[in-house]
Amino acid sequence: MTGPIKAPPVLPDGGLRVVALGGIGEVGRNMTVFEYGGRLLIVDCGVLFPEDQQPGVDLILPDFRAIEDRLDEVDAIVLTHGHEDHIGAVPFLLRMRPELPVVGSRFTLALLAAKCREHRLNPNLIEVTEGEHGRYGEFECEFFAVNHSIPDALAVAIRTPAGLVLHTGDIKLDQLPLDGRLTDLAGFSRLGDEGVDLFLVDSTNAEVPGFVMPERDIGPVLDTVIGAATQRVIVACFASHVHRVQQVFDVAQAHGRKVALVGRSMVRNMGIATDLGLLNVPEGLLVxxxxxxxxxxxxxxxVSTGSQGEPLSALSRMARGEHKSISIRPGDTVVLASSLIPGNETAVFGVVNGLSRLGASVVHQGNAKVHVSGHAPAxxxxxxxxxxxxxxVMPVHGEWRHLRANGELAVRTGVPRERVVIAEDGVVVDLVDGLASIVGRVEVGHVYVDGLSVGDVGESTLSDRLILGEGGFIAITVAIxxxxxxxVAPPTISGRGFSDDPKALDRVVSLVEMELSHIESEGITDTHRIAQAVRRVVGRWVAATYRRRPMIVPTVIPV
Amino acid sequence: MTGPIKAPPVLPDGGLRVVALGGIGEVGRNMTVFEYGGRLLIVDCGVLFPEDQQPGVDLILPDFRAIEDRLDEVDAIVLTHGHEDHIGAVPFLLRMRPELPVVGSRFTLALLAAKCREHRLNPNLIEVTEGEHGRYGEFECEFFAVNHSIPDALAVAIRTPAGLVLHTGDIKLDQLPLDGRLTDLAGFSRLGDEGVDLFLVDSTNAEVPGFVMPERDIGPVLDTVIGAATQRVIVACFASHVHRVQQVFDVAQAHGRKVALVGRSMVRNMGIATDLGLLNVPEGLLVxxxxxxxxxxxxxxxVSTGSQGEPLSALSRMARGEHKSISIRPGDTVVLASSLIPGNETAVFGVVNGLSRLGASVVHQGNAKVHVSGHAPAxxxxxxxxxxxxxxVMPVHGEWRHLRANGELAVRTGVPRERVVIAEDGVVVDLVDGLASIVGRVEVGHVYVDGLSVGDVGESTLSDRLILGEGGFIAITVAIxxxxxxxVAPPTISGRGFSDDPKALDRVVSLVEMELSHIESEGITDTHRIAQAVRRVVGRWVAATYRRRPMIVPTVIPV
Incomplete structure (x- = not known):
């Protein structure tokens, strides 16, 4: 299905090429590159958040290598919506080509602009809205309203002589959206009449049967919870979920409560949403x-950030009793009006337990209908x-299990199985004469951001971190x-992350000294060979004595 | 509610004391100690599996410190059932007092005996069954059948002159259990008529509304899945879930398939269950x-182990294409007939993605009813x-959120709120004159098993591992x-887990050399002060240059 790295052939004249540099085979860092007539169009450019196996990493970027020598050939980046996994890596791309046109809806571009200011970039923004057409070099684009967990999301149709492509972005079909802005199913049908040659479809919830409850049905649940509360209420949700926050505002207003926003991104995003008329703030409500x-x-x-248990967030601090101004008291109510992103369970439940322990009642999607997903289920x-x-059909935005489930749905509606292309990151798909097929594969790796630098932390560093994180290290220093x-001095042996027992390593000193005498008697003076010998003797001792595998770090200093 | 460590007062004559050394405020390492008349009874003695914040740890034991000087006063350990979180720490306790009587049902003791053989222990086992009474020193016990996700589980009533205590163990109320062995609600009612002074209740699912579907309703789902499969089927579940495995056996038999058991614990436990007549294996089914x-x-x-995504399990190896004999092929079916324990999501979905990628259809509780919980919901x-x-009432077995939810249920049935004691590990509860109340708190820490040793890895080591795992270390060695x-030689500077760039640390060498010259010019020869100065200069440089915080490890060798 995917196979090894294989340079794709030259794109035939009149053909369209599609390569994801992120976002297929994983949830996050969405970035799809379209090529026609020697020109490129990029749809989305987001970040991925690291997992346990990527310790210390702040963000993961799409792998730009496949296009970094061709940035002059890019006609535009089109952004489908303003979530981090769709816009977060744009500044890193703009660093390489600052004047690249960035196309998106008003709210999406406002969020991007705020992000670019932090990166001291002044992007070249082209605002579009649903129903609009725009031509960017070789690519004729048409934009469609779609419903998602952030306002102002778009799907994009891309027309080239190779055919008509439709990319959903992230999508769902809430039939009673809070802002009345329905996913443009009629527009999609019209495209269908015209003939869609390639359909890229959000796979996130393809394994989930059925339909998503309307967002507005959360309002009455919040009304019940907040109406029953006799003390303070704290609602945590995503800082970009304007409609969720709107409902909290409306319910607070109905119960005569004022609202305070907690968390930098919450304050910033709701300010933008208010300015753009996407959030309706009753006079005097906000304090x-x-x-x-x-x-x-x-x-x-x-209304607070921290719904994913982020350790430095306001809510986590409250749960630990460490927030600078808000102390949780018995009888307070905390609502997690949010999803539980897989991998965050331990952190989120840690917050719930901390809050419970302080006496708060905690309402979350496990015990009340306070969240609905932003992605279309089956x-x-x-x-x-x-x-x-x-x-x-090319399923996008999802892990393998999601892509497969999405592909099966396509087949059930009549798409021939051989026309469903499961193509993870780096797989090169060509649309030629109306047929999409895999023609090769380029290398797409993980590009890690750790602190200020991009790319210097790679798999070797992460592998060392995993070893150090599991077993610590034992350092042996010898001056010869x-x-x-x-x-010329006794060996220095110390461990970190190995044992709380200060005498744990005492017994190995004599073993090292014996080994050093032995080495000396053999006339060995090569520091590398001495280090190897020391590593071996200490490693064996630790394995036999403790059955553990700390990193063994010998240093031999010739003086 | 809990408060600081506070030595409890002397237990009044005729009073009963209850202290959990594990299992309250967490899910796992269940162990409750009852004291009457100077004698002790222990209910369960299990292990806890570590979380992300406890890297490199194999197991976490209950903290025996509160009783380790009093082991001669223990009349017995009573085991409610054979899960690891109830029996896994027994060998560690028996090492300290090998002849301690261990009381439990037949299957529970068979699993414990197998475990003790691995630890080269020969335990003193006392087999009991539901309906039986047994007197262990000061404690008159009565055992009740309860339904759980393992056969032969028991609740235990404990009678002393202080009153009647009932401990549910892990429990649910499947009204159509596969083995016909109902939770003895009638027996509980009889105890209720007599008057239960203290009720310790499983809290695991207290937040979940409603009822658990009967275990036997999984059979038809498995029948549909296995009936529709045209190729190999692999079913993963817990190695102790005899009834789940029984249903797989029955469905396989109905469809003319043979069954092979995969994984050491699966083979061992199903052998024990067969020997005890708990698992019915049709002639010729097993190969x-x-x-x-x-x-x-x-x-x-x-039928395989590995349902929690354990990296070394058979199923994980299959998902990576590394199993020595079983290769997943397109069209194979894999069923995860198991729960998804919080914290294991990333690992489990990693396995699902690996299997999907190899072309298998993966059925799990997210897309089919192939699992039911073993714990009673609200x-x-x-x-x-x-x-x-x-x-x-004293809620047990759960995190704070579960304990609170369970306590609320008690209140809703009429238990006065002040009679619901939320007492996490170490909190001392005395039952005196029919009233349970918190009288103090003893220290209960985490006791870590890492490799061969118990207890030498503590919070300081784990804290170092977390730092090393996030950022690696930079070691600077100076001979003076x-x-x-x-x-007397140029400083040696090297990093591990810091950067893939071999030149990353080149620029800091001259800074260290400058600092060393400066130190020398001030006439400082104290190695500790030199090390501190080196740590400071390197730490500052790394923070400014990379905005990272690796561990800085200076070593100064006087020669």
């Missing part, structure tokens, strides 16, 4: 944290396939006479 | 792996409270003339 704290206990709702995806009736190989 | 592989593709079902817990009508403080 700052100190004002809210001065209100009677039943007078305030705090039932909604079937609507999409039936509207679009595509000739070829460079002429004789004789140790 | 070994090689025989199964020689069968036609639609002739075999493999609806079933209400039945328990109404049957027992306890005077005092002990008289003058002058460096």
């Amino acid at each position: 700052d944290i100190d004002e809210a704290l001065a209100l009677p206990d039943n007078g305030a709702v705090f 039932g909604e995806l079937l609507f999409l396939y039936n509207a679009v009736r595509p000739s070829n 006479d460079s002429n004789t190989g004789r140790a | 070994d792996i090689d025989e199964a592989l020689a069968l036609p593709d639609n002739g075999a079902v493999f 609806g079933e817990l209400l039945f328990l409270y109404n049957a027992v009508r306890p005077s005092n 003339d002990s008289n003058t403080g002058r460096a």
Whole structure:
């Protein structure tokens, strides 16, 4: 299905090439590159958040290598919506070509602009809206309203002489959206009439049967929870989920409570949403944290970040009793109006336990309907396939299990199985004469951001971190006479992350000394060989004595 | 509610003391100690599996410190059932007092005996069954059948002159259990008539509304999945879930497939269950792996361990294409007939993705009803409270969120709120004159097993491992003339887990050399002060240059 790295052939005249540099085979860092007539169009450029096996990493970027020598050939980047996994890597791309046109809806570009300011970049933004057409070099684009967990999301149709491509972006089909902005299924049907040659479809929830409850049905649940609360209420949700926050605002207003926003990104994003008319803030509703704290206990709702258990977030600090101004008290109510992203369970439940322990009642999606997903599950995806009736399908945005499930749905609606292309990151798909097929594969690796630098932390460093994180290290330092190989001082042996027992390594000192005498007697003065011998003797001792595998770090200094 | 460590007062004459040394405020390492008349009874003695914040740890034991000087006063350990979180730490306790009587049901003791053989221990086992009474020193015990995800589970009532205590162990109320062995609600009601003074209740699923579907309803789902499969089927589940495996056997038999068991613990436990008559194996059904592989593709079902994504398990190896005999092929079916324990999501979905990528269809509880929980959710817990009508309640087996939810259920059935004691590990609860109350708190820490040793890895080592795992380390070694403080060789600087760039640390060498000259010029020869100065200069440089925080490890050798 995917196979080894294999340079793709030259793209035939009149053909369209599609390569994902991120986002297929994983959830995050979405970035798809389209090529026609020697020119490139990029759809989305997001970041991926690291997992346990990538310790110390802040962000993971798409791998730009396949296009970094061709940035002059890029006609535009089109952004489908403003989530981090779709826009977060744009500044890293713009560093390489700052004037690259970036196309997106108003809210998406406002979020990008805020991000670019942090990176001291001044992007070349082209605002579009649903129903609009735009031509970017070789690519004729048309934009469609789609419903997602952030306002102002778009799908994009891309027309070239090779055919018509439709990319959903992230999508769902809420039939009662809070802002009345429906996913443009009629528009998709019209494209279907015209004939969609390749359909790239969000796979995130393809394994989930059925339909998503409307976002607006969360309002009454929040109303019940906040209405029943006699003390402070804290609601945590994603800082870009404007409609969720809107519902909290409306319910707070109905119950005579003021609202304070907690967390830098929450304050920033809701400011942008208000400015753009996407968030309706009743006069006098918003107060700052100190004002809210001065209100009677039943007078305030705090809307906070930290719904994923991020250790430095406001909510995590509250759960540990370490927040600088908000102390949780018995009888307070905390609502996690958010998803639980796989991998974050331990952190999120840690926060829930901390809050419970302080006496708060914690409402979350496990015990109340306070969250709905932003991605179409199987039932909604079937609507999409039936509207679009595509000739070829390429599931995007998901791990393998999601891609496979999405492909099966396409097949069930009548797409021939051989026209469903499961192509993870780096797989090169050509659309030629109406047929999409895999023609090769380019290398797409993980590009890690750790602190200020990009790319210097790679698999070798991570592998060392995993070993150090599991077992710590034992360092042995030996100073030798460079002429004789004789140790000029006793070996220094110390461990970190190995044992709490200060005497744990005492017994190995004599073993090292014996080994050093032996080495000296053989006339060995090569520091590398001495280091190897020391590593071997200590490694064996630790394995036999403790059955552990710390990193063994010998240093031999010739003096 | 819990508060700081506070030595409890002397237990009043005629009073009963209860202290959990594990299992309350966490899910795992269950161990509750009862004290009456100077004697002790222990219920369960299990292990806890480590989380991300406890890297490199194999197991976590209950903290025996509160009783280790009193082991001669222990009349018995009573085991409620054979899961690792209830029996796994028994060998560690028996090492300290090998002849301690261990009381439990037949299957529970058979599993414990197998475990003790691995530890070269020969335990003093006392077999009991539901309906039986047994007197262990000061404690009169009565055992009740309870339904759980392992056969032969028991609840235990403990009678002393202080009153009647009922401990559920792990429990649910499957009304159509596969083995016909119902949770003895009638027996609990009889105890309720007599008057239960203290009720210790499984909290694991207290947050989950409603009831658990009967275990036997999984059979038809497995029948559909296995009936529809045209190739090999692999079913992964817990190695102790005899009834789940029984249903796989029955369905395989119905479809004319043979069964091979994969994984050491699966083979061992199913052997024990068969010997005890708990598992019914049709003649000729079981074959070994090689025989199964020689069968036609639609002739075999493999029942395997690895349902939690354990990296070394058979299923994980298959998902990576590394299993020595079983290769996953397109069209194979894999069923994860198991729970997804929080914290294991990334590992489990990694396995699902690996299997999907190899072309297998993966069925799991997210897309089919192939698992039910072994723990009573809220609806079933209400039945328990109404049957027992306890005077005092102590929720056990759960994190804070579970304990709180369980306590609320007790209150809703009429238990006065002040009679619900939320007492995490170490909290001392005395039952005196029919009233349970918190009287103090003893220290209960985490006792880590890492490799061969118990207890030498503690919080300080784990803290170092977390730092090393996030950022690696930079080691600087300096040999100085002990008289003058002058460096006798250039400083050696190396990093591990810091950067893939071999030149990353080149620029810091001259900074260290400058610092060493400066130190020498000040006449400082103290190695500790030199090391501190070197750490400071390198730490500052790394923070400014990389915005990272590796461990800085200076070594100064006087020669």
